[in-house]
Amino acid sequence: MLIGGYSWFKKNKMKNIGNIIKTLQNIMRKDQGVSGDAQRIEQLGWMITLKIIDDKDTELELIQDKYKSPISQNLQWRNWGADSEGMTGDELKEFIDQKLFPGLKNLDVSTGNKRALIIREIFEGTNNYMKNGTIIRQVLNKLNEINFNVSEDRHLFGDIYETILRDLQSAGNYGEFYTPRAITEFMTEIINPRLGEKVLDPACGTGGFLTSAIENIRKQDVKNVDDLKTLENTIHGMEFKPLPFMLSVTNLILHDIEIPNVDYTDSLNREYTSIGQKDRVDVILANPPFGASVTDGVQTNFPLNYRTTESADLFLLLMIRYLQDGGRAAIVLPDGSLTGDGVKQRIRQHFLESCNLHTIVRLPNSVFQPYASVATNLLFFTKGEPTKEIWYWEHRLPEGVKAYSKTKPIQKSEFETLKQWWPDRKASNQAWRVSIKELEENGFNLDVKNPHTPEAQHTYSSVELLSMLHDSFRKSDDLLTKLKKELADG
Numbered sequence: 001m002l003i004g005g006y007s008w009f010k011k012n013k014m015k016n017i018g019n020i021i022k023t024l025q026n027i028m029r030k031d032q033g034v035s036g037d038a039q040r041i042e043q044l045g046w047m048i049t050l051k052i053i054d055d056k057d058t059e060l061e062l063i064q065d066k067y068k069s070p071i072s073q074n075l076q077w078r079n080w081g082a083d084s085e086g087m088t089g090d091e092l093k094e095f096i097d098q099k100l101f102p103g104l105k106n107l108d109v110s111t112g113n114k115r116a117l118i119i120r121e122i123f124e125g126t127n128n129y130m131k132n133g134t135i136i137r138q139v140l141n142k143l144n145e146i147n148f149n150v151s152e153d154r155h156l157f158g159d160i161y162e163t164i165l166r167d168l169q170s171a172g173n174y175g176e177f178y179t180p181r182a183i184t185e186f187m188t189e190i191i192n193p194r195l196g197e198k199v200l201d202p203a204c205g206t207g208g209f210l211t212s213a214i215e216n217i218r219k220q221d222v223k224n225v226d227d228l229k230t231l232e233n234t235i236h237g238m239e240f241k242p243l244p245f246m247l248s249v250t251n252l253i254l255h256d257i258e259i260p261n262v263d264y265t266d267s268l269n270r271e272y273t274s275i276g277q278k279d280r281v282d283v284i285l286a287n288p289p290f291g292a293s294v295t296d297g298v299q300t301n302f303p304l305n306y307r308t309t310e311s312a313d314l315f316l317l318l319m320i321r322y323l324q325d326g327g328r329a330a331i332v333l334p335d336g337s338l339t340g341d342g343v344k345q346r347i348r349q350h351f352l353e354s355c356n357l358h359t360i361v362r363l364p365n366s367v368f369q370p371y372a373s374v375a376t377n378l379l380f381f382t383k384g385e386p387t388k389e390i391w392y393w394e395h396r397l398p399e400g401v402k403a404y405s406k407t408k409p410i411q412k413s414e415f416e417t418l419k420q421w422w423p424d425r426k427a428s429n430q431a432w433r434v435s436i437k438e439l440e441e442n443g444f445n446l447d448v449k450n451p452h453t454p455e456a457q458h459t460y461s462s463v464e465l466l467s468m469l470h471d472s473f474r475k476s477d478d479l480l481t482k483l484k485k486e487l488a489d490g
Helices: 002-028 036-063 089-105 114-124 133-143 151-170 181-191 208-221 225-234 242-254 311-322 343-354 412-421 436-441 462-489
Strands: 199-201 235-239 262-264 281-286 323-334 355-362 376-383 389-394 431-435
Touching: 002 036, 002 133, 002 151, 036 114, 036 133, 036 151, 036 242, 089 114, 089 133, 114 242, 114 262, 151 242, 181 208, 181 281, 181 323, 181 376, 181 412, 199 208, 208 225, 208 235, 208 242, 208 281, 225 235, 235 242, 242 262, 281 311, 311 323, 311 343, 343 355, 389 436, 431 436
Parallel strands: 199 235, 199 281, 235 262, 281 323, 355 389
Antiparallel strands: 323 376, 355 376, 389 431
């Protein structure tokens, strides 16, 4: 009865927090300064971040006698945002624009206070879009209904926060920073980071892989405060876009990381050869940006033989460099990085000679829709020994599903068959393996189709190919004749 009662309470509490978020979004829609989902998420993001930081400061002040918030008193949430009868209207709007934001953008970081640096970096790239101070007060009052020092509220809000991050998929181009939770959790479980291991995501977006790693380690290894501190010191992310950087920091704080180790930086904008042993990590989990060119001049950080403007290829090089021998990784890469000549081929050869790429999971095109419809792959590898063979697994859409979508995303349960196959691998209509000799003969092309599909099993003769080409030309001629007739008649 007690368990049932708790379950009912938790369900209703989550529903209540979910309603708060919906109400917040509806209130913000009344403000003419906020346009579209991306701005709404950014606006809500900096407010939630400040509220969480202030709640955490309050907690630390009680626990640690000498703790002092890096934020000056007049800018602390409790002194301008917490009082439901406090500042409102033009006074509040003026305070936010002329005192709060300038003050947070110019926080003193000379003492090396990491918390101060994070707050300053967040507000350097963040904007206040709202124009109506009365509506801002309504948002603040609603947000104050959540107490981030109550672990129940914090953890329940963490689930709601995931839905906010998921909304990024349809918010302009921000979908690139969100990887479906089913994929981050599956990849993390397979790699299985443990306490004391250094974990890195050099393109961490909103922090999905980092929080998956935190939860994986916490449930197995964290037993006390010292363990939690070790965990905090070994989780590291890098992100160079302001909105996802802010969201990743908040995401980690929600997962009990007091001072998130997330750098506001372009991880590609570092001399490749400067990454030495002290920078090396045990685990990398990442979905690096793909399909976009890098910032001008960034490719010159890399050896001449490997220079390219394709971000996914440079990130692959970077991650190989960051991994120490014996280190393991799981990353997302598009089909375009698995094939291609010239520099792309040289990067793949270096990859296969430096690492044991033991598994590639081929995903359907629609996994990252609506942000991207390109075919993607999950690559699992260990550094320090060359690849001898690669196992491929073709992940198929569930029965009756034509494509994944925002309302029908990929589910973690879909990976159960793969997890059962993983330790004792056998070829099947979903699984096949390719030797390094075959790959080498084919220019280290990793885009190997499933040989068990009817298309792959049939090899066309030259006579068949010529016949198909002839049919194609005939159809083209017929269409041109028809088109000319319609134009003449029209």
